[in-house]
Amino acid sequence: MMPRGLRRLVHLVLFCPMSKGLQSRLPALKVKYLLLAWLGILVASWVLYMQYASYSELCRGHVCHMVICDHYRRGIISGSSCKALCEEKSLTLQRCMSTSSTHQVYRGLWKDRPVVIKCGLEEPLKGDVAPDSVLRQEMTLFDKPTRGTSMDEFREMLHSFLKSNLGEQPSLTTLVGRVITLADVNKDRKVSLAEAKSVWALLQINEFLLMLALQEKEHTPKLLGFCGDLYVTERVGHSSLYRLEVPSYLQALVPKALSSSLNQWLAPAWPRRARITIGLLEFIEEVFHGAYGSFLMCDASLRHVGYNFRYDCKMADLRSVASEMAVRRFLRGRRCETNADCTFGRDCTATCDRLVKQCNTEVVQPNLAKVCVMLQDYLVSGAPQDLRIDLEKQLRTCVTLSGLASQMEVHHSLVLNNLKTLLWKTISNTEYS
Numbered sequence: 001m002m003p004r005g006l007r008r009l010v011h012l013v014l015f016c017p018m019s020k021g022l023q024s025r026l027p028a029l030k031v032k033y034l035l036l037a038w039l040g041i042l043v044a045s046w047v048l049y050m051q052y053a054s055y056s057e058l059c060r061g062h063v064c065h066m067v068i069c070d071h072y073r074r075g076i077i078s079g080s081s082c083k084a085l086c087e088e089k090s091l092t093l094q095r096c097m098s099t100s101s102t103h104q105v106y107r108g109l110w111k112d113r114p115v116v117i118k119c120g121l122e123e124p125l126k127g128d129v130a131p132d133s134v135l136r137q138e139m140t141l142f143d144k145p146t147r148g149t150s151m152d153e154f155r156e157m158l159h160s161f162l163k164s165n166l167g168e169q170p171s172l173t174t175l176v177g178r179v180i181t182l183a184d185v186n187k188d189r190k191v192s193l194a195e196a197k198s199v200w201a202l203l204q205i206n207e208f209l210l211m212l213a214l215q216e217k218e219h220t221p222k223l224l225g226f227c228g229d230l231y232v233t234e235r236v237g238h239s240s241l242y243r244l245e246v247p248s249y250l251q252a253l254v255p256k257a258l259s260s261s262l263n264q265w266l267a268p269a270w271p272r273r274a275r276i277t278i279g280l281l282e283f284i285e286e287v288f289h290g291a292y293g294s295f296l297m298c299d300a301s302l303r304h305v306g307y308n309f310r311y312d313c314k315m316a317d318l319r320s321v322a323s324e325m326a327v328r329r330f331l332r333g334r335r336c337e338t339n340a341d342c343t344f345g346r347d348c349t350a351t352c353d354r355l356v357k358q359c360n361t362e363v364v365q366p367n368l369a370k371v372c373v374m375l376q377d378y379l380v381s382g383a384p385q386d387l388r389i390d391l392e393k394q395l396r397t398c399v400t401l402s403g404l405a406s407q408m409e410v411h412h413s414l415v416l417n418n419l420k421t422l423l424w425k426t427i428s429n430t431e432y433s
Contacts, residue, residue, distance in 0.1 A: 059096035064104045064119040068228050076142050077201075078194035080185050081225035081232050084110060091225075091232065093117055097239070103319070110224070110232060119230040120205060142197040142228070154196055155180070161203060166213070167325040171291045175213065179203070182212070182226075201229040206326075207318040213292040219283040219313050236306040239316040241276065241378055242267065270382040271430060272311045274423045277379055279313025280305055281420050284367050287321065288412070294324040296363055298345025300370035302378065320345055327363060334359040364402055368416055372398035387426055394419050 069086035071077045084091035093106040097116075104119045145154055158176045166172070183191045183199040191199075202208045208231055214220040221233040267273060287295035299320030306316035315321075327344045336342050336352035342359035343349045347370065350360045372395050383391055398415050 058098045058101050059104070060098075060101060060121055061093045061096060061104055061106050061117075061119075064121055064230065065093065067121070068119065068230050071142065071228055075194055077198045077228035078185055078192060079198050079225065079227035079230075081110075081230070082227035084225075085227050085230070091115075091117070107235060108232075114235040115224060116221070116233045116235050117230065118207070118233070142201055144200050145193070145196050147193060149193075149196070151191065154191065157200075158203075164329075165209065165326055166323050167293045169292050175292060178212065178215075198226065198228050202226060202231060205229065205231075206322060210295065210318045210321050210323075214286065214290070214318075217283070217286045219279055219286065219315055220318070221314055221316070236314040236316045237308045239303075239306045241302040241305050241307070241374075264377075264381050267378070267382075268311065270384070271427045273379060273382075274427050275311045276305075276307045276313050277375060278420055278423050279307070280371060280375075281368075281416055283313060283315060284371060284416065288367065289409075292323075295321050296324055296327055296344075296348050297367045297370055298322050298327070298348035300347060300367070300374055302374055305374075322348070324363075328361045331359045331361045339364075366401055366412060368412055369399055369401040372401075372419075384426065387422070390422060394422060 065085070068077070068082075072079075072082045072086050081091055091108065091110045093108045095107040097105040097107060099105070102121055104117075104121060106117045108115050108117045145157060149157075155176060158179055159172060162172050162175055163169075166175075169175075179199055180191060183195045185195055203212075208223075211220055211223050211233070215223060221236055223231065223233055225232045268276070287297075297320060301320075304315065304317040304320060306314050308314055322345065327348050330344045331342055331350050334342060335357055336359050337354075337357065339349055339352050342352050344363075347365070348363050349365065350363050352359055376395055376399070380388065380392060380395070394415070398419060401412060401415060
């Protein structure tokens with residue numbers, strides 16, 4: 001039974017503000033309010049269920065922690081973060097940011113420093129959900145190099161692997177040296193079997209390889225440590241250009257125009273957006289014919305580009321950036337009927353030669369064109385009126401960039417520099433520069 005005092009309070013809230021005419025319609029209103037209340041409860045319950053279901057499916061950090069620390073205690077793997085993660089407990093996983101059950105991403109703390117912790121997991125086999133099944137699958141990651149491999153053989157393994165993924169580059173020897181230095185956790189100028197197994201497993205992760213190759217670039221998050229195939233990076237203050245991301249299960253209920261308007265309202269002031277954009281354009285320059293070859297953005301999305309508290313661009317997610325060599329290897333000899341059959345990732349698309357039914361190996365749309373498509377809404381909205389016409393014109397030119405990358409290098413650089421110059425002239429000599 002409802003307490004008498006509570007019944008009186010409900011009576012006052014429901015009846016006192018109403019006119020007599022309204023009270024005469026109360027039975028109908030009661031039904032209407034009741035239906036609305038039940039509908040609200042139903043929607044809220046569904047949202048909570050979907051949130052819990054997606055969290056339990058995507059967030060498996062406890063499994064990742066268990067696997068890594070089990071391998072570390074058994075001497076299979078090593079790394080600069082192992083002791084902090086498994087013994088000192090000073091490296092902790094906190095908020096789950098995963099979008100895939102096989103790629104765990106967590107915000108965490110390492111001795112009070114904000115970090116991002118990333119770890120790969122195999123999908124559990126159907127019908128095999130025991131914790132040790134994950135351990136059995138993960139063991140295959142650390143099967144190379146084998147016991148008895150000499151240091152010279154390991155160097156040759158690394159050189160061959162990097163050459164097959166990045167192409168024949170004059171600076172590959174430098175990168176091999178960087179990998180060896182990273183693997184030597186205890187700085188004894190030797191690489192143990194556990195250290196070699198760990199760094200070899202990490203190199204199989206595309207994002208880690210890219211971070212290692214681009215570690216000296218200012219728009220790539222800094223690598224702070226690793227343990228087996230788990231690695232730790234600096235935390236990017238804002239991990240997406242837009243702050244509001246509607247979950248996939250709510251996208252059908254939330255109009256796209258509404259979420260777009262809210263994001264425009266929540267976005268930084270236009271001069272700060274211009275500064276972030278300049279940084280993104282600099283990143284495009286860095287990956288276009290760099291020291292270790294060219295890299296292609298194969299899922300150009302605002303969700304993968306972030307920025308720090310100074311509004312410097314930082315690539316929050318490099319998983320979709322692939323070396324041109326890897327994309328060409330995927331496309332070479334691939335059977336096709338249409339251009340869609342010649343797609344690496346989400347949008348690295350080449351043309352299909354319909355006569356021989358095989359994919360060509362040149363990607364049609366360069367990185368710059370994809371980025372300009374992304375920037376059209378982000379950059380034009382809120383732009384100064386005297387700049388808007390020139391900005392829209394340059395973005396239209398940029399979006400239409402296409403053709404063979406080898407034949408358009410000068411045009412590509414010209415469009416990129418024109419856009420950077422336009423933005424920089426607008427914010428230079430201001431507090432935003």
